[in-house]
Amino acid sequence: MNNDKALVWIKLAVLLLLFGFAGAIGMGALAPWIFGIDLSSPESLSSASKLAMLTTGTAFTTAIIFLFRKFADKKPVTSMGLVDNRWFKMSLVGLGLGGLVQIIVFLSLSLIGNYKMNSLSSLPAIIYFAAAAVVAWQEETLYRAYIIENLKIYGDRFALIASAVIFVIPHFSGRGFSNPAEYISIFLFGMVVGMAYLRSHSIFLPLGFHTGFNFFEDILLKTPAEISGAGFEALSWVALGAVTLLLLTFLERYRSKF
Template sequence: MIGIFVALAISWLLLYLIEKKNIFALGFLPLGKKLKQFLIGFLITGILCILAQYLESYLKSSTWILNKNITSEIILKSFWWDFKSVLREELIFRGALLYILIQKIGSRKSILISAIAFGIYHWFSYGVLGNVMAMILVFIGTGLMGYAWAWAFSKTKSIMLPFGLHLGWNFFYNTIFSKGPLGELVLISTGGIELIGWTSLLNFVSGLVIVPIFVLIYVKYFVKEKRELKLTTE
């Protein structure tokens, strides 16, 4: 939690010193409209995560079973962990720095810079630095998703849609399907075979390429662009 407060304080300071704005320049208001954007994003990537995981299950001939030891308290704690980690990353990669970059060099270059930085960051957070193939795969997947989320920020002039898109994926991936660092949570994969050859490639492409492409399509065709960057006055 301290990390979030630090990120908020630094973001506010940067916005004030460089753009003479406050933290609400990141598009937290009006609350009702922004919460709607957040929830739509959460549901979209949540559904995409479900589809990706069940495709993997089909390819592996595995099944998902409910963890008998799961409780509502554990789910809430896991959700809170996902919420904090996602908000911290959003403030860093789709927050004040991206806002300022868009003002200085335009949205296209800024979105690309944000996506590249997001991909490189995950070399360290995933612990793959030095493994060339893993670095390439991680950069492709997280870079594409980072591009989609930065584009969502640029079009809506708000952090809330990318926050929802990011949290929806992480919560379902980490908490519902037990794929994150917190271990076995809601659903546990049992049985199945190891994926090799074309099935392994298809599983990789679906999770790291097709999912971000669907998010990019949504952002391109279904997210309306807010023309003015007067985020604190609407």
């Protein structure tokens, strides 16, 4: 058993390295070659080009995860919550709850007079949604479906907390430490979607939640609010907590069906 526990961490370390490498190859080499994207001026890339690069990178990282599950773990890919005849309902409920977090934050800021949304971008909403969904898929397949499943050897509670901690690490890039509360928000988000995965036994509920969260953040909260970073994060915690109660109510109501 101890050897198995040590092996889990070795596999995770190798997977994370390959995950980063595969994403970089897919985005930085293969996508430009397939779609004829010129990387000489990254700041001038169109949204469609960025989406194509992101999607290609995600396809590569997904392949790495699936191959690891099948050959390193010697378990079927379907054991990561990917087969669910309630997938549409789970996705839709998650989408609504994830979006509700950002709507609560947006309305709260608007009511206290600390936020005024600029006119929406002319960029089609489908581009925002597609990008949000692709990012959510990439992160949920890794941090929830794969990492939680492997860390269950330590128990569900440990798997949940550890996966949320690991989820925070890559988000340090480019953020710095000017607003430490932001990392608490990322950890709490990881806990919520991890709980959704563990309780529903399906990737589609956290996938929908993550997509809705990202999508509504993109269209509602891109304008800086006239509030401190810590204050904004505290408001986000309240909104996330309120929606988590709704999520728990949903999971409890349908517990017999999971």
